[in-house]
Amino acid sequence: MATIATQKTARLDIRLTEEQRAFIERAAAMKGSTLTQWTARHLLEAARRDIEEETSLRLDAEAFDAFAAALDEPVPDAARELMARTPQWA
Template sequence: MATIATNQKTSRLDIRLTDEQRKIIERAAALKGSTLTQWTAQHLLDAARADIEQETTLRLESQAFDDFLAALEEPIPDSTAELMTRDPEWA
């Protein structure tokens, strides 16, 4: 017998809303043909992913990126190379 993979939803999230907030969200869900749960979950996930990307991604303008790449190509200064040979004090 073949096993069918399921995406069981076992976690619950409860939020408090004003009546007006709920009506707006319900209307948006209905306009998209989604249930309130589907619409809310999708939009929360989209917002969470956007926030995570914004907080964990470094973006540079073209010139700043070119400058960064050029700096990586420069030789390490002698003082930095010497520091890299030392055992860290916290080890």
């Protein structure tokens, strides 16, 4: 029996053509999953991938080396002065 913490109570309804639904049902059956299980798994994987793509910064090796070198440089005087200020929101 499911506990309250794991109960699935939210619904997601989508419109599909009969052909799309049959295609997805076939894929689910081939994996031994229900339509709901298969769809939820693939939607979550796609959501994670899309979120990662939009929230991650990727650098090629040359750009990463330049970034790492910049981090090793001393903080510029103007930046040091800015960081020493009391923020307006404090």
